[in-house]
Amino acid sequence: MTAGATGTVLRVRDLAVGVRDTDLVLVDAFDIARGERVGLIGESGSGKSLTALAVMGLLDEGLQVSGSVRLAGVDHDLVGADDRRMARVRGRHVAMVFQEPMTALNPTMRVGDQVAETMLLHGSRGSRSAARSAAVDLLRQVHIPDPEQAARAYPHQLSGGQRQRVVIAIALANDPALLVCDEPTTALDVTVQAQVLDVLVSGAAARGAALLFITHDLAVVATVCQRVLVMYGGHVVEAGTVQDVFTRPRHPYTAGLLAASDLDAVDDRGRLRTIAGTVPAAGHFPDGCVFRNRCPNAQDDCAVAPPWTGPHQASGYACHHPVPAVAEVGRG
Amino acid sequence: MAEPTTDVLPAVSVRDVTRTYRRPRPAPFRPAPLVAALRGVSLDVAPGQRFGIVGESGSGKSTLLRIIAALERPTSGTVHVEGNDITALPERRLRGLRQRLQLVFQDPMGSLDPRMRVGDIVAEPLVAQGHAAPRDRVAELLQAVGLSADAANRYPHQFSGGQRQRISIARALAPRPHILVADEPVSALDVSVRAQVLNLVADLVDELSLTLVFVSHDLSVVRRVCDTVAVMHAGEVVETGSTSQVYDDPQHDYTKRLVSSIPTLRRALAGVTARDLAAGAAGEVA
Ligand SMILES: Nc1ncnc2c1ncn2[C@@H]1O[C@H](COP(=O)(O)OP(=O)(O)OP(=O)(O)O)[C@@H](O)[C@H]1O
Ligand SMILES: Nc1ncnc2c1ncn2[C@@H]1O[C@H](COP(=O)(O)OP(=O)(O)OP(=O)(O)O)[C@@H](O)[C@H]1O
Ligand SMILES: [Mg+2]
Ligand SMILES: [Mg+2]
Numbered sequence: 001m002t003a004g005a006t007g008t009v010l011r012v013r014d015l016a017v018g019v020r021d022t023d024l025v026l027v028d029a030f031d032i033a034r035g036e037r038v039g040l041i042g043e044s045g046s047g048k049s050l051t052a053l054a055v056m057g058l059l060d061e062g063l064q065v066s067g068s069v070r071l072a073g074v075d076h077d078l079v080g081a082d083d084r085r086m087a088r089v090r091g092r093h094v095a096m097v098f099q100e101p102m103t104a105l106n107p108t109m110r111v112g113d114q115v116a117e118t119m120l121l122h123g124s125r126g127s128r129s130a131a132r133s134a135a136v137d138l139l140r141q142v143h144i145p146d147p148e149q150a151a152r153a154y155p156h157q158l159s160g161g162q163r164q165r166v167v168i169a170i171a172l173a174n175d176p177a178l179l180v181c182d183e184p185t186t187a188l189d190v191t192v193q194a195q196v197l198d199v200l201v202s203g204a205a206a207r208g209a210a211l212l213f214i215t216h217d218l219a220v221v222a223t224v225c226q227r228v229l230v231m232y233g234g235h236v237v238e239a240g241t242v243q244d245v246f247t248r249p250r251h252p253y254t255a256g257l258l259a260a261s262d263l264d265a266v267d268d269r270g271r272l273r274t275i276a277g278t279v280p281a282a283g284h285f286p287d288g289c290v291f292r293n294r295c296p297n298a299q300d301d302c303a304v305a306p307p308w309t310g311p312h313q314a315s316g317y318a319c320h321h322p323v324p325a326v327a328e329v330g331r332g
Numbered sequence: 333m334a335e336p337t338t339d340v341l342p343a344v345s346v347r348d349v350t351r352t353y354r355r356p357r358p359a360p361f362r363p364a365p366l367v368a369a370l371r372g373v374s375l376d377v378a379p380g381q382r383f384g385i386v387g388e389s390g391s392g393k394s395t396l397l398r399i400i401a402a403l404e405r406p407t408s409g410t411v412h413v414e415g416n417d418i419t420a421l422p423e424r425r426l427r428g429l430r431q432r433l434q435l436v437f438q439d440p441m442g443s444l445d446p447r448m449r450v451g452d453i454v455a456e457p458l459v460a461q462g463h464a465a466p467r468d469r470v471a472e473l474l475q476a477v478g479l480s481a482d483a484a485n486r487y488p489h490q491f492s493g494g495q496r497q498r499i500s501i502a503r504a505l506a507p508r509p510h511i512l513v514a515d516e517p518v519s520a521l522d523v524s525v526r527a528q529v530l531n532l533v534a535d536l537v538d539e540l541s542l543t544l545v546f547v548s549h550d551l552s553v554v555r556r557v558c559d560t561v562a563v564m565h566a567g568e569v570v571e572t573g574s575t576s577q578v579y580d581d582p583q584h585d586y587t588k589r590l591v592s593s594i595p596t597l598r599r600a601l602a603g604v605t606a607r608d609l610a611a612g613a614a615g616e617v618a
Contacts, residue, residue, distance in 0.1 A: 198610035222600030
């Protein structure tokens with residue numbers, strides 16, 4: 001695709017994921033630039049994982065998918081690509097890190113061999129012995145203590161944080177252009193989380209790999225990412241730089257998420273701020289603006305889906321009655 | 333809110349508690365390895381106090397809670413709940429304790445029987461104690477946790493994660509306990525739902541004058557709900573104090589590492605990176 005030349009690694013257009021007559025994800029457009037770190041946030045059931053799985057070509061058989069997902073260095077669309085073609089893309093051009101490392105590891109195989117195997121599979125190392133020593137190198141890069149020894153360990157002999165580092169090593173093994181991470185540190189202690197995030201960011205940076213980083217934790221996104229996509233009801237409702245979106249949110253949903261996650265800010269009763277109601281089950285979001293049944297700003301015109309407001313897909317929001325821009329409030 | 337004073341009987345008093353587990357033998361003729369889950373824990377929770385326990389995975393938090401709730405016995409040491417030595421009580425005499433002290437767990441789905449209607453789940457502790465479970469008490473409990481009375485006729489899978497945690501809180505409140513013990517009650521929840529459940533816990537603790545013992549691996553959550561915190565590390569309490577003091581001025585090396593590895597929005601927006609957090613976690617002074 002031409003995107004490679006312009007520095008775009010991932011280009012998603014009109015991505016729709018559905019089951020029978022229910023839409024689960026309807027993403028108009030987003031791009032990720034080479035080496036860029038992009039966060040994907042939103043409450044449980046917003047469609048974050050489905051979006052990630054669509055990018056990886058790992059959606060359940062029963063789901064329908066349409067639209068376009070293009071990846072730099074891959075000469076075909078990932079949407080509709082068959083398993084054989086996707087197997088060549090995954091682990092080579094794009095790799096994924098899930099919340100639970102054991103789902104990605106083979107319990108009966110030494111971890112060093114698992115790292116080496118990924119390289120051999122995609123031909124990025126010529127010989128088994130070259131791959132073996134490269135694997136030990138990688139384990140060292142993700143800060144696994146005593147990597148020669150650890151390479152001979154089985155997954156169950158490592159701690160949760162060490163296992164997640166092995167998964168990251170496997171993900172980085174073939175210098176992919178894009179790393180998709182779905183809640184990679186949610187199961188880890190904060191001290192271990194800090195180390196794993198560091199390894200992830202520095203490992204990606206060393207290879208110029210971009211990051212699509214999914215989490216519930218806004219503070220983690222702010223620490224790791226440069227840009228953020230806010231998702232709700234299967235739609236990207238706001239996008240922008242972390243600084244802009246987290247300090248001057250325009251979509252009332254983003255503002256609600258920020259307020260609810262701020263454990264230092266309370267109302268006059270000393271209670272945390274919350275978003276009214278709960279996330280509807282798939283298929284039960286209102287038509288028009290998906291957030292309008294929970295939105296403090298909603299009015300009659302919200303029954304019509306709001307258009308994207310903003311210079312481009314990378315920055316803007318979809319809302320008829322946005323939170324006033326801070327600058328306006330300040331001047332007004 | 334009652335302040336801890338020396339002449340008030342503690343709600344919970346833990347003295348020199350140890351708990352050793354035996355792991356499965358690695359090989360037939362090798363000795364079974366021992367795990368010291370608790371290595372001499374002592375703490376006092378005053379009536380009305382909101383007492384947090386934080387620490388990393390495996391530090392012994394759940395083991396301690398199970399012992400406080402008499403779901404498990406310590407290897408040595410004593411636990412007094414409102415003056416009664418529960419470690420000495422035989423199983424059949426624990427009913428009184430169950431009435432005074434109730435537990436809420438992390439995973440609401442795992443602790444709610446999927447085949448029971450919510451009304452029966454909430455009434456369960458009452459029935460277990462031989463009380464009849466009046467429908468209006470169940471309705472009152474559901475209302476107290478922000479659910480409508482008709483929730484009683486539905487099943488757990490028909491509720492969201494946050495609603496299920498409300499159901500387990502309603503069940504815990506049924507026998508009118510004085511002490512609510514919660515093990516990671518919001519760790520599986522979204523930030524928005526987390527805020528709702530934390531507010532609910534704070535409201536109930538205030539309205540019902542409960543003593544709260546709240547376990548979390550997340551010190552920022554504990555800081556929100558608790559006035560006092562004990563930090564556990566490898567089976568020991570390494571630091572205890574007011575939550576603000578422990579958070580703002582940690583003394584023990586482990587607490588320092590814990591505090592400096594917590595990502596916060598404010599610090600991130602001020603430029604703190606993953607590298608900085610990792611340095612903090614490793615004990616390198618930031
Ligand atoms: N295979 C499937 N079949 C039908 N519905 C599905 C399927 N997978 C997901 N869904 C539904 O699609 C919606 C979005 O799910 P998704 O897993 O993408 O959410 P998420 O944002 O990742 O949430 P979480 O934060 O809980 O991981 C949810 O309502 C979910 O129940
Ligand atoms: N029934 C058991 N048999 C053997 N070992 C156990 C048992 N229960 C706990 N342990 C061990 O005791 C230690 C303390 O476990 P505990 O569950 O109390 O930790 P925790 O602080 O609650 O951790 P987490 O944050 O992961 O819930 C761990 O090493 C654990 O493996
Ligand atoms: Mg998900
Ligand atoms: Mg536990």
